[in-house]
Amino acid sequence: MSSCCSTxxxxxxxxxxxxxxxxxxxxxxxxxxxxxxHVKKPWQIGHSKLIEQSYYFCNDPxxxxxxxxxxxxxxxxxxxxxxxxxxxxDNDEALSCYCFDVTHAEARKTxxxxxxxxxxxxxxxCACESQNPSGRCCLKDFx
Ligand SMILES: [Zn+2]
Numbered sequence: 007m008s009s010c011c012s013t014x015x016x017x018x019x020x021x022x023x024x025x026x027x028x029x030x031x032x033x034x035x036x037x038x039x040x041x042x043x044h045v046k047k048p049w050q051i052g053h054s055k056l057i058e059q060s061y062y063f064c065n066d067p068x069x070x071x072x073x074x075x076x077x078x079x080x081x082x083x084x085x086x087x088x089x090x091x092x093x094x095x096d097n098d099e100a101l102s103c104y105c106f107d108v109t110h111a112e113a114r115k116t117x118x119x120x121x122x123x124x125x126x127x128x129x130x131x132c133a134c135e136s137q138n139p140s141g142r143c144c145l146k147d148f149x
Contacts, residue, residue: 026064027078028071036063040141041073046087055079063140067093072139090139092147103144104137113149120148 022035041061042048048056060076072090073081083090091110094100098111106126108119123145126132134143 022060022062024060024062024074024076026062026066026069026071026074027080028074029064029066029069031064031066033062033064033074034142036061036073036141037135040136040139041081043136044086044088044139045073045081046085051081051085055081065092065140067095069093086139088139091144092140095149102148104139105132105134105144110149120145123148 023032024035025032038056038058038061042056045051045056055075057075057077057079061073062075063073064071070082070084071080072083072086072093083093089097089100091101091104095110099109102108102110102113103119103123106119106123108123113119123132127143127145132143135141138144138147140147
């Protein structure tokens with residue numbers, strides 16, 4: 007919301023961290039509504055995986071886990087609706103920007119796109135919190 011795409015430091019509530027059970031590194035919290043918007047068929051996922059708790063986003067390309075919970079429950083790449091761009095840096099078709107549908111290949115080929123995204127972001131015409139699996143602004147993910 008207010009923290010979406012803010013270029014200054016992120017608001018305090020977003021700074022909660024937890025250790026990814028798979029790679030042992032710490033990652034930032036993501037809202038549970040973002041998780042719901044990106045997992046494949048959330049109604050089919052067992053209640054034990056999608057409970058009321060804090061979830062976190064692992065952005066390590068080498069780690070298969072995308073979301074994990076406070077209780078260390080894990081949601082892997084294969085459980086998501088789409089490729090997570092930041093975890094697929096070598097896949098040209100994966101997205102750099104989810105708000106405006108910019109692939110890694112397009113972002114590399116046309117650097118001006120980044121300025122377009124910056125402008126839209128300044129006008130608050132982006133929707134990173136829901137569109138981007140990380141729940142955060144995509145600008146820092148641009149190549
Ligand atoms: Zn991980």
